[in-house]
Amino acid sequence: MKTRVSATLVLSLILALLLSACASPAAAPATPTIGTPSTPTTGTSSAPTIELLYMTHNHAPSIPVNEAIIAEFEATHPNVKIIFDNAPHANFEQKVLTAFAGGQGPDVFWAGDWMVPQFLDSGIIAPVDPTAFGVATQDEFEALFEPGSLDAFKANGKIYTGGISEYNTFSLIYNVDALKEAGIKPLPKDRPITWEELADIATRLTVKEGDVIKRVGLSWPFNVPIWTVLIQEPMLRQKGGELITPEGMPDFTQEPMVAVMTYLQKLRQADAIDPATYTDLLQDFANERSAMIFGGPWAVAPLKTMNPNLNWDIAPLPQFANAKERVTTLYAWAWFVSAKSSPEKQKAAWEFVNLLTSKQKEWWEKVGYVQARKTEIDGKPLREYYIQTDPRLATIFADYAYGKFEFRSTKYFELSDIWTRAQNRILTGEDVMSVLRDAQAQAKAAMTD
Structure with a gap:
């Protein structure tokens, strides 16, 4: 009896499914109508969400x-x-x-x-x-x-x-009073100073008590790869270099790169920069732990809030004295x-x-x-x-x-990290060319990975 009832139920179900399949298909949902922001749509709509x-x-x-x-x-x-x-x-x-x-x-x-x-x-x-x-x-x-x-x-x-x-973009933000105390006039706005002039100014602005730096002349986030690119790539391009060759490969041993890294090493040796003093870009500047920083328009409002009494100004991004062209970052x-x-x-x-x-x-x-x-x-x-x-x-x-935008590569993160590690080794005093050869080998491996 149970078998006969079950068979009947199964047959009934199959018949219902067949009838359903033969029925007219429901109309396809209408394509949603998307209004424009300037033309508000009121009321309700049956279109799908x-x-x-x-x-x-x-x-x-x-x-x-x-x-x-x-x-x-x-x-x-x-x-x-x-x-x-x-x-x-x-x-x-x-x-x-x-x-x-x-x-x-x-x-x-x-x-x-x-x-x-x-x-x-x-x-x-x-x-x-x-x-x-x-x-x-x-x-x-x-x-x-x-x-x-x-x-x-x-x-x-x-x-x-x-x-x-x-x-x-980046420009140079500096403490006007710090320059005045060091006998330095406010920096020009109509032309950039040279990187060579900046090195001298930053060295003079560094304040030490014994061997301890109380205020560093110039600072930026040394361990952040994108900052490495944003600061050093304009310098490289001013010297006529490009990180990525026309063939799409990185070149860390080119002469412009050697010149930029040698310049940075000299800054460190003169105590014009010191990664060990860095904690926060804007806070360090607002608290007068650094006398000059690089920054964009985003820095203006926070600095006014952090220290309303700080006397600061902005100068164009420096250029090398023998620059092939004037270059900033974008x-x-x-x-x-x-x-x-x-x-x-x-x-x-x-x-x-x-x-x-x-x-x-x-x-x-x-x-x-x-x-x-x-x-x-x-x-x-x-x-x-x-x-x-x-x-x-x-x-x-x-x-x-x-301004010029950063280099283009599907290996951006790997290359910017290699660049940063090379920079940090050079700032500790290692031989510039030896470090850059290591960086080139690492970059080549990254590109073929």
Whole structure:
């Protein structure tokens, strides 16, 4: 009896499934309609929700700005939900790569320009969609930004970013009173001093009690690889060198590199610099433990807060007396969209990036990030607006014109780490050429790994 009932139930189930399969298919979901930030969409919609994962590194002032922009975007795009992942700053780019390798990469994220070769090699970033920015072509999109600011994000005739979240160069920031006490006049703003002059000034500004340095003449984060590149690569280029040869291989033993490293070793031997005294770039300067530092526009607001009474100013980045050309540095954090995301997600993501890049005033006033997308604020072009907040910024902005982005390589992290380790050995007094030969061997191994 049980067998007969079971058979009947099975037959009934099969019949029901067959009837269901023969029924008319349901209509496919409509493609989500993504409104523009300037045209709020009200009411409810039956379109399916698009969920975007937005990933940034942790920088406390940027969190509320990001959250406010997300809320604004979601209010005008009711079918889009943005999940905000604010990851720790340390090794952030590697975390992005790891997330993609595990199939859980973000749809929108920011990262440094030096990551572009690795991102392209991994196939994880999409070329920009100009229509999301209200223009029809890539050339029109590029015209929305400061000339040259997107150069680091170009490859194969395409632009792989929707805009820059933080656009920087380095200039020389110095303690005016420290120079005065040493009998040195304020540094010129209309021309850079030479690295040779800087060496003399930094040596004179170092203050010692016995063998203990109480104030060092010049300082930067010596153990941070990106800082090694940002400080030394302009010096290398001023001498006519490039870390990466036209064949795509690093060259640590070239004469310009030897000259730069020899210069740094002499700075250390004169106690003009001392890695052992370094704790924090801005805090050391604000507390007068260092007399000069390198920094960008991001340094201005924090320094005024850390020590309102400190008398400091800004000079152009130094150049070698025999420089082939005047060169400063450029580096940027930018917004990317994942090539792994669906077309619907990419469309929404680019429109979100359009909104992110249109908040120039908020990024500056609340975070201190310089933007590259052109606009007028309070009736002034963007850079004039920045400078009115602190006239000292004019010197930094003049240095942008001579800036070049960092070297391009899928082995950026390995090479910058090799460079830093070589620098630190040389600063301890090791033979420059021997150290650079070791660095070259390590670089060759890294490139073939």
